[in-house]
Amino acid sequence: MSVDQVSTPSRVAEPDEGITLEELALASRNHAMPLEAMRYDVTPPGLHYVLTHYDIPMLDPATWRLTVRGLVDRPISVDLETLKAMPRHTSRVTLECAGNGRAHLTPRPVSQPWLTGAVGTADWTGVRLVDLLEDAGIARGAVDVVFSGADHGLDRGTEDDYRRALGVADATSEEILVAYEMNGQPLPPQHGFPVRLVVPGWYGMAHVKWLCDIEVVDHAFEGFQNAVAYRIKRNAEDADDPGTPVTRIEPRALLVPPGFPDFMSRTRVVRPGTHLLEGRAWSGWGVVRRVEVSTDDGHTWVDADLEPAPDRHAWQRFTCPWEATDGQHYLRVRAHDASGRVQGDEPAWTTGGFANNADEAVRVVVMEEPPR
Amino acid sequence: MSVDQVSTPSRVAEPDEGITLEELALASRNHAMPLEAMRYDVTPPGLHYVLTHYDIPMLDPATWRLTVRGLVDRPISVDLETLKAMPRHTSRVTLECAGNGRAHLTPRPVSQPWLTGAVGTADWTGVRLVDLLEDAGIARGAVDVVFSGADHGLDRGTEDDYRRALGVADATSEEILVAYEMNGQPLPPQHGFPVRLVVPGWYGMAHVKWLCDIEVVDHAFEGFQNAVAYRIKRNAEDADDPGTPVTRIEPRALLVPPGFPDFMSRTRVVRPGTHLLEGRAWSGWGVVRRVEVSTDDGHTWVDADLEPAPDRHAWQRFTCPWEATDGQHYLRVRAHDASGRVQGDEPAWTTGGFANNADEAVRVVVMEEPPR
Numbered sequence: 001m002s003v004d005q006v007s008t009p010s011r012v013a014e015p016d017e018g019i020t021l022e023e024l025a026l027a028s029r030n031h032a033m034p035l036e037a038m039r040y041d042v043t044p045p046g047l048h049y050v051l052t053h054y055d056i057p058m059l060d061p062a063t064w065r066l067t068v069r070g071l072v073d074r075p076i077s078v079d080l081e082t083l084k085a086m087p088r089h090t091s092r093v094t095l096e097c098a099g100n101g102r103a104h105l106t107p108r109p110v111s112q113p114w115l116t117g118a119v120g121t122a123d124w125t126g127v128r129l130v131d132l133l134e135d136a137g138i139a140r141g142a143v144d145v146v147f148s149g150a151d152h153g154l155d156r157g158t159e160d161d162y163r164r165a166l167g168v169a170d171a172t173s174e175e176i177l178v179a180y181e182m183n184g185q186p187l188p189p190q191h192g193f194p195v196r197l198v199v200p201g202w203y204g205m206a207h208v209k210w211l212c213d214i215e216v217v218d219h220a221f222e223g224f225q226n227a228v229a230y231r232i233k234r235n236a237e238d239a240d241d242p243g244t245p246v247t248r249i250e251p252r253a254l255l256v257p258p259g260f261p262d263f264m265s266r267t268r269v270v271r272p273g274t275h276l277l278e279g280r281a282w283s284g285w286g287v288v289r290r291v292e293v294s295t296d297d298g299h300t301w302v303d304a305d306l307e308p309a310p311d312r313h314a315w316q317r318f319t320c321p322w323e324a325t326d327g328q329h330y331l332r333v334r335a336h337d338a339s340g341r342v343q344g345d346e347p348a349w350t351t352g353g354f355a356n357n358a359d360e361a362v363r364v365v366v367m368e369e370p371p372r
Numbered sequence: 373m374s375v376d377q378v379s380t381p382s383r384v385a386e387p388d389e390g391i392t393l394e395e396l397a398l399a400s401r402n403h404a405m406p407l408e409a410m411r412y413d414v415t416p417p418g419l420h421y422v423l424t425h426y427d428i429p430m431l432d433p434a435t436w437r438l439t440v441r442g443l444v445d446r447p448i449s450v451d452l453e454t455l456k457a458m459p460r461h462t463s464r465v466t467l468e469c470a471g472n473g474r475a476h477l478t479p480r481p482v483s484q485p486w487l488t489g490a491v492g493t494a495d496w497t498g499v500r501l502v503d504l505l506e507d508a509g510i511a512r513g514a515v516d517v518v519f520s521g522a523d524h525g526l527d528r529g530t531e532d533d534y535r536r537a538l539g540v541a542d543a544t545s546e547e548i549l550v551a552y553e554m555n556g557q558p559l560p561p562q563h564g565f566p567v568r569l570v571v572p573g574w575y576g577m578a579h580v581k582w583l584c585d586i587e588v589v590d591h592a593f594e595g596f597q598n599a600v601a602y603r604i605k606r607n608a609e610d611a612d613d614p615g616t617p618v619t620r621i622e623p624r625a626l627l628v629p630p631g632f633p634d635f636m637s638r639t640r641v642v643r644p645g646t647h648l649l650e651g652r653a654w655s656g657w658g659v660v661r662r663v664e665v666s667t668d669d670g671h672t673w674v675d676a677d678l679e680p681a682p683d684r685h686a687w688q689r690f691t692c693p694w695e696a697t698d699g700q701h702y703l704r705v706r707a708h709d710a711s712g713r714v715q716g717d718e719p720a721w722t723t724g725g726f727a728n729n730a731d732e733a734v735r736v737v738v739m740e741e742p743p744r
Contacts, residue, residue, distance in 0.1 A: 018390015046418030
């Protein structure tokens, strides 16, 4: 057997092609955050979104080691206890998958078919990456820092461990954590046990899970996840376009779905009267400065009451009163961040389905309570 | 607006109709257990399958009460502290959704589109339901015991809280727990915080989450989840067939997928040589007595080494050595239980897609390691 018979090139779905069994298999093992969980400041265990490229590896914390090597003065190999004895830092960080919103695109890039729930917020605790890098001493000529996870697999014909690099300037930010706790507990297996990278403000692909090795190199890393997979390309016809790298999280606001759902359609049902709409907004490019709410499918907008961020990279709560009248309504919200970015109403199509932060309509039907 | 415009009847998919966006929305919020998690005796938090009919309610444990009322001598209303002061019991229980395997059916009933991972095993701790019922004193003439959760929604035109009943004989089994801990921790929100029912051996629909009320009644309960939703019906054309109730878990064995995956196809890649296949098997009708393994798509079978159950209703581990040779192979496993039930290779079609425990082929490609 050759690799080509197992692992095929990327493609976009045919017009009117429903979600395939392969996409469903990914949607079944990975999972979004049910949007009602945005009621919590910190996402409870098991509700935070999860995306695993290959399998979840089962690592033994007693034998796990993290190495720091390559273009460094003093190569390091630390065990978990040694890591935990280093200065400890905690940050509240909102993490979102770069593919969030992919399944709303036309045509649909065939991959993990996220709707809009691939997000979550956790308190991550660990050591600062920069402390480890300073212990090792980055040598002259360093260009990239390559992070390797213990997960291994095939993707579009390339067999590799999961590996991602950051440039030296990004990698030495004081914000980045080598984390061993999530919400005050050891990392769950699916979030990288025993240790993962947390790169606040960046999409999830940068937060390497099951972290085992950090290598400083003297060139731009050309591994699959950096050079092929996570690239913004607008033109599917141009095979030679290298695209640009996927990096920070675009602004997004989402509502806690009001009322209660219909099981199958997830249409929301609300009683007539005054409701306090609530939701969360975030951006990796700057704090959110303004959230607008429309209860008439985008014809008119009002500003929501926006709370400040509890941490630089944590989502912000917003609320907005709504007088719900009988009938069908489409609710929309959109975030503006400090960098000047704002959500639009049209998806920005890319070949990989990345960074689609178009605002989305929530269908709500206002109905009286049925007679009992 | 009328309910009919929001909540439509059940249907089966058209031939060649891909998974719909509505099914995908369910598959994104609910999630299966990634099958590599069968390596763990007890499923770690966040990996156990989850199915929520409506929304996950956010309950305040300080004000939560459980009432036991109806045809009882001494109605009860207990808070969480009182419940925790009662005699405490822990059971290891494998829980499976009745719809596991639904998306493999042809035609496909349109609902939560499970493949085969809607399963998990946890240590549940709480009080025995029978202790509560004895405190209340079941009166003469009792027929059913109705359990109500705090989750509320619409399904096929019916608006209701999630409610399920057990007959008095089933409900007074010493095995049933009113559980407030999962794996030694308070229940996560999505598993029923603060309190849920655990009915060992039964499919998940019986294990009412966010339990608030228990009512003993003098008649067969005719609520939606018992009388309409969870029924075994073989003939979609016969609208008058009431069907039979979905109750206990049919036997099933599943493999930990060997080797490593291709991201998109989830095809397994294995190196040539000797591998120890492993998996888990369970049944709600009796312990598993035998697991067979086929490495040639069901042409020939050998018996796996089967471990005893650690608890009457917990899955059992099995292993089987395999000499993997170059090329493509389809692996199958099937369980036999103490009741004489055995998995077949053809799905038993039902209108709701329940209890499909047909064995499934796992595609494995055996390839040498690529040159580096």
